[in-house]
Amino acid sequence: MSLSLLLLCLSIIGAFAFVLGRTRAAALSGNRSSAMHSRLGYHGAYAAIWAVLPALALICAWLVVSPQVIDRFVVESFPEEVKSLSTAELKLTYGIVRSIAHGMRQLDDRDLANVANGSADLQLVLAQKGIPLAIRPTGYMIDAANKYNGMRHVSHVVMSVAAIILSLFGAIHGLRAIAPRFRARNRVEQVILGGLIIASSIAVLTTVGIVASMLSEAARFFNIVPAAEFFFGTVWDPRFTGAGSQTSGTFGLIPLLAGTLYIGFVAMLVAVPVGLFAAIYMAEYASARVRSVAKPMLEVLAGIPTIVYGFFALVTVGPFLRDISADLNGLLTGNYANFIEAQSVLTAGLVMGVMLIPYVSSLSDDIIMAVPRSLRDGSLGLGATRSETVKRVLLPAALPGIVGALLMTASRAIGETMIVVLAAGVAARMQLDPFEPMTTVTVKIVSQLTGDPEFTSPQTLVAFALGITLFCLTLCLNVYALYVVRRYREQYE
Incomplete structure (x- = not known):
């Protein structure tokens, strides 16, 4: 059977x-x-x-x-x-x-x-x-x-x-x-409670298992490569070699971390203002008919696969920025050489920011709508305009939730891979020019585990060290956001 x-x-x-x-x-x-x-x-x-x-x-x-x-x-x-x-x-x-x-x-x-x-x-x-x-x-x-x-x-x-x-x-x-x-009800509810406890424990145990697996493999990497060289190194050159070779190469985290934060920062510069203003408009200014059409259409962006955004950046946005930079350079200097690369921080940041707009707008819209109606009515009753009500009443009251929405958006930006691969390239470098290519931690995690490398080599084990670093980075963001939320929640409750 x-x-x-x-x-x-x-x-x-x-x-x-x-x-x-x-x-x-x-x-x-x-x-x-x-x-x-x-x-x-x-x-x-x-x-x-x-x-x-x-x-x-x-x-x-x-x-x-x-x-x-x-x-x-x-x-x-x-x-x-x-x-x-x-x-x-x-x-x-x-x-x-x-x-x-x-x-x-x-x-x-x-x-x-x-x-x-x-x-x-x-x-x-x-x-x-x-x-x-x-x-x-x-x-x-x-x-x-x-x-x-x-x-x-x-x-x-x-x-x-x-x-x-x-x-x-x-x-x-x-x-x-x-x-x-x-007492059949008591016995049945005890069984249901046990099932609920098991279900809620799965997420915790899964997180513990993920962290334990990454820590164990990262410890093997740090036995080969010193931790100080990894965390403070400024050169990334893993030097892939044949199976069984223990050639270490150079594993500097700083270029990857700089690229991750730089591209994420550009993406947030695009997503936060557009998404937040869209949320304010839909929550306070748009009519019910406009809201019923605009909000679903805006959220369609969240359902587009990231590889499609990557193709969009590679085929459309990157060449557009490259060509327009060449035209501007020609008008100003007479030299039609482009100063924006097709694969650059700016390209990846713009496309990733567009992808993140629905996360910011949808979450912020729900948070603003959850603010008690009495606060709106009280402000308008005292003679404040609608814009003053939004700026001085609604946004401060909804600030803890908006901070949480921005944190989720930042974590999404830090963990993005496909857009960065196609729009920003795989070059690990340290530079401040947003018109040049850079790469991120997630891209290198994928590249280090792609192909047929020796699993015990530092070239492969470094992916786990990068993963635990990324985990700690997002954990610090969560802790800081929790601090901000608690501080402002005490002020407005």
């Missing part, structure tokens, strides 16, 4: 348990809800929980433990000369056995018969099925693959039978517990 079919069976058992539990509760109460401690639905849900959750826990545990047990028994069936191989060679051999087993499960009876009587070569048959093998399977590999398939089949059958039996016994236990004074 496949896993999906097993889950379907458990769902059916759980549905029947719910119906039977509700029916039993109705019979015990004489169709009077006041005679039961909990509503009838809670009693049905209690029986369904007992029918499903223990079986699901058994399946999860089985799927974790069973492969390890099967692997151990299959490896024990190898000949002694194979088991004496190194750990890496033994893992490679076992991987080939698993590939053979996977391929044999896809063969029909005639192919298996031809392989068994020697009229067909297993390696060629599997290659026709899209499963190429690096070496020709030997006798012990085929035997081990058959044993693997057999144990796997037995494990699935036993798991399915055990899960269904446990589900039935759980349903019976849940039904027997139903009584007039049984």
Whole structure:
């Protein structure tokens, strides 16, 4: 029985348990809800929980433990000369056995018969099925693959039978517990609370796992390259070399960090004024008809993939800035040489700023609209104009939320990759000219992990050091924003 079919069976058992539990509760109460401690639905849900959750826990545990047990028994069936191989060679051999087993499960009876009587070569048959093998399977590999398939089949059958039996016994236990004074609602809500806690813990555990993985790999990088050289270096030259080489190169963070902050700053110069003014207009000046059209059209920009913005910058914005700079230079000096490169900080900042406008405008608009109406009416009633009300009442009251919106926008700008690759280039340099190309931390993270580099080399491990640096940078932005929000919230509450 496949896993999906097993889950379907458990769902059916759980549905029947719910119906039977509700029916039993109705019979015990004489169709009077006041005679039961909990509503009838809670009693049905209690029986369904007992029918499903223990079986699901058994399946999860089985799927974790069973492969390890099967692997151990299959490896024990190898000949002694194979088991004496190194750990890496033994893992490679076992991987080939698993590939053979996977391929044999896809063969029909005639192919298996031809392989068994020697009229067909297993390696060629599997290659026709899209499963190429690096070496020709030997006798012990085929035997081990058959044993693997057999144990796997037995494990699935036993798991399915055990899960269904446990589900039935759980349903019976849940039904027997139903009584007039049984606190089914409390039990069900405890289960729901546990599920909510698990769901809320996933985000925290995911963050911890991401940080732990980056820290462990970054620590390996700093064992090769000194931390001071990385954090205070002004030259980025990773020097990719052949596999197994430990040539370190030069890994200076400062050029990448400067490019990240510079491009993000230009993007914020574009996005913040336009987005904030658009939010003020839609919240305070636009009619309902204009708002119903303008706000959705503005938010369409947020749904455009960043690679499309990158193509727009590469094909349209970059050449436009280059050509107009050449025309301006020709009018002023007579030399029609362009002083703005097609790939530059200005190009990336402009296009990224356009991409960030809906983030600023939509969030700021919602925040301004959430300001109590009494503040608006009170200001207008005292004789203030609408513009004075916006400047002296609404914006100060909405400032904590606007700071949060700008923080989210800044984090989005810092983490952007595709626009920078196509619009600003990959040149790691330190300069203040916005008309020249630069690059960012995220671009170099991608480039260091692209291709087929040696994973233990500093050229690859530096990506994790860059990642943890970027994480710390956004964390500092969050902490600072929290400080600003709390300070102004105390002032206006």
